[in-house]
Amino acid sequence: MSLVVATLSYHKIGSPPRDGWQTWNYTGSEEFAAQLNWFHQRGWQFLSAADVLSAMRAPSALPEQGVLITFDDAYDSLFENALPVLEKFSAPAVVFVPTQFVGSANLFDHGIEPLERIADWGTLAKLQKAGFSVESHGATHRGFSSLTPFEIEMELNASREAIRENLGVDSRLFAYPYGDSGADSGLVDLALQKAGYEAAFLYGGGIFKPSQNPAPFSLPRLAMGPDVDLDALLFQKNAL
């Protein structure tokens, strides 16, 4: 049997801010812990970004079932609400940061999601030290369908440079804002490669098997919210 990777895609752990409202993108800390426990109890191993990249190169080097935990938009509340749960499971994680909003808020979600603080570079450095891999979610958090090829290159390069400058690491993973990878996958793949990325994630979809040579710049993720039925979801996906 070959390695199955389930990539979980979360936004916010915990409750909305006092002046905010509940949306599906908030997973309560207890639900989050229960979801990680579901994997833990069934023998899935928590993978790091580096584990997944090496599995893409040599699938046999890893356990049969691995789970990669990712968070989009880099909310400040991750430090308080997600980190303690991750530490309980000794689980590494990935945070995808829209670099122009570091230390600011999710202004791109205006009217759709409550405004929340996005972590500043100091907090991202602390998360990095605690086992998070800080990766790119673009600079301005725009879907690629609305961008010119030049703007796509700018998003890929500017965000990667900001991460390198502030955290001293090269981002190897990318998550498309809104899961929107644009209309021309050939062009985007080439731009990602040129900028130095090794893999890119969509939002939604199922699991993937590194041994089946999945397209590295269109990897699926499981959209996670408080009510996700992992039994139903992963039984179906594994049965595929």
Ligand SMILES: [Zn+2]
């Ligand atoms: Zn996002």
